[in-house]
Amino acid sequence: MASKEMYALGSQASVIRDLFAYGQQQAAVVGKENVFDFSIGNPTVPAPACVKEAIEDIMETRESAAIHGYTAAAGDTAVRQGLADFMNQTYDAQVRADNFYMTCGAAASLTISLKALVESPDDEIILIAPFFPEYTVFVQNANAKSVVLPPDTEHFQISLDALEKAITPHTRAVIINSPNNPSGVVYSADTYEKLAALLTRKSQEIGHAIYIISDEPYREIIYDGLPILYVPKFYKDTIICYSYSKSLSLPGERIGYVLVPDCAADAKEVYTAVCGAGRSMGFVCAPHLFQDVVLKCLGQTSDMNIYDENRKLLYNGLKEMGYDCVYPSGAFYLFVKSPEADAKAFSDKAKKLNLLIVPADSFGCPGYVRVSYCVDPDMIKRSFAAFKKLMEQYQ
Amino acid sequence: MASKEMYALGSQASVIRDLFAYGQQQAAVVGKENVFDFSIGNPTVPAPACVKEAIEDIMETRESAAIHGYTAAAGDTAVRQGLADFMNQTYDAQVRADNFYMTCGAAASLTISLKALVESPDDEIILIAPFFPEYTVFVQNANAKSVVLPPDTEHFQISLDALEKAITPHTRAVIINSPNNPSGVVYSADTYEKLAALLTRKSQEIGHAIYIISDEPYREIIYDGLPILYVPKFYKDTIICYSYSKSLSLPGERIGYVLVPDCAADAKEVYTAVCGAGRSMGFVCAPHLFQDVVLKCLGQTSDMNIYDENRKLLYNGLKEMGYDCVYPSGAFYLFVKSPEADAKAFSDKAKKLNLLIVPADSFGCPGYVRVSYCVDPDMIKRSFAAFKKLMEQYQ
16 A cells, blocks of 8 residues: 555664664663764764854844745755856856756755656666766666676776776766765876766767766865865766765755756756756755855865774774775765675674775675765764774784 | 757746746836736745844854855754754654655755656656646656646645555655646645545555655645645655745755655655666755754744745735636645636736737636736735726626
8 A cells, every 4th residue: 555665665774773763772881981983974074153143144134035935946046156166266157046946955956967868778877886876776766777897906997998898878877975885985187087988989989978976976075185076077978967965964964956057968958857856856946044054165075084983993993903095085974894795794793893884886886885984073083992892803 | 960859858938937028028118117027926025134144044053064055965963953853843743864865956856756656658647737837847856657636626625536546556656736827726644645545545446556746845835824735744655845935935946855754655665766866967966054044943934824824915905896707725826717718818808908918728627727826915905907908898
């Protein structure tokens, strides 16, 4: 008496959520300070001061209907103009307010973009392992097929040979995610150039554009002075999905956007379909107060130094103990090679030490675990004894 | 290169939005005070003081992560417990926190409920004219068929004979909406009793439950001391879709819920499918700050007296001029019979007098117009001359 597909999605256990719930239980048993929960990607750094200031200012100076009323479905025009100005100044993006569609966060940006692009159930969306597991759910929602590219475990960039082989006449889009969840890797300009060359050639070959859907919630969480690259500069047929969840530590407020730049193939049609897809799923408008908050916080972020310090502490600490870690250049995840082939078994051993780390099988990358370091730095230090004990089991 | 279906949805003109946009343009030409815009259902009464107080209190007393972090996908437990307590005290609802799934507003409540219930593309959802036009879009999103019941233009309750004929073995659910947009009518206890008897009998006949999806954004906007009826008390297989858009004047903040009471057939399966449907469309959690705001404002509403005064002013004014009006008992719409068969032609004549009223053809009820009175009372008074001139064309 309910949809079997939706029931399955609703009852599916999530490895991450389960570990997180286990951590909460264990805390009651062994004490909160003795549980080392690296399971969840929930920003711990507070929102920057501008968020609170913006909310207070808006509440003080505007009428109720101007704060809480409907905006246009695509978002308030002044907000979208502000975003366009910011992207033009920062990345020379050459975009207008009308290229932006405000959304209820990154997940909505993705479901809307996919539903806008997919024309037929034969359409294929290429996912590059390791990838955020919900991508497959969102592709299923758009009634298309997920095609999973195996990970490039050497550099965690993109295996272009594998990508070339994966492209068929049904390929509609490739989802990329840099800085990457879960690998923490940032794609280089070289990767984008080669990716663009390949997609351009293959688009011509198959007779229609292959879109990049660039999922960028971690855009500003990038270290070592690496530049933030604007993907449409490398490949014109790019749709950007953004969220303020991580950059402004606002994951619960559900605010982000889809950007369809004019340079993308059939940009107007795709943008119109984005509006239609949002409408069809009941996204009436993105939350109004937070549309105005992000406008007032343009260019600001939470304090990324805290994540950077965590990164160094954890990476250096684990390297020293003999763990094989992917060098993290962005996001707040350390990707660690399991000392045994079965990352689930490794994660289970860690769990016995109250060390909660996520096997990356569901991210399409068996043999690795994700260690989320958006945590209290003291917890990282306290966790080292457990990480050491864990490694000793393999020596 | 984009989904044709989504493109069509995105490019479709909306009569209401077009009239609203025309009004904005005309205001620049003839002056704002000479345009009488009754087109849009955007609450004009400010949010009650508790909303601002709640926001200020939360911002002052809680840590950033506790304000803006992710909540559980179904919503914060304390919030859902508060909703359950309130519903139990107010309606003796006998519900628990786990019966509630917090959503991004009424539209999301509907798309999620429909996607959770629909099992096959043959499934039919019955819509009772007049109805909110987006229902057909939401049914299409769930990949089911809309079956439209003609309006009961005598009482604007439900034609039970017509409903009985419309039910087939494929009938999955009936969407009801009382207080009704656009008719302003409230279903009586008698209507619910007869509806329940019919659906109970037909459910047995076809061998599976027919659900009521009760869309209740106007629940508290009800006049003349009419009681608010809790639908599951009449018919157990009821799923309630609620939103705070109208009751707290928060339409832009996108906050509401789906309530699957335990009494509904396969309640656990349906609730789990609701969680799955929310997940599949990318509704990660309902906006966190406003989850906590509605908890702090339980049982409060915007000042409904303002709408009630507008209602009397408009209803009495138009009756006196000879208009045939449906008596409005709830919501903030007056439903007026067009003096000529073609309500579009009538609306066009009104438009020439800068009087913006919506033909109800897209609501499944030709021959009527919707006059939205969530407006400034002075505008209603100023509009009477134009309404008079309009009627003179038919005398």
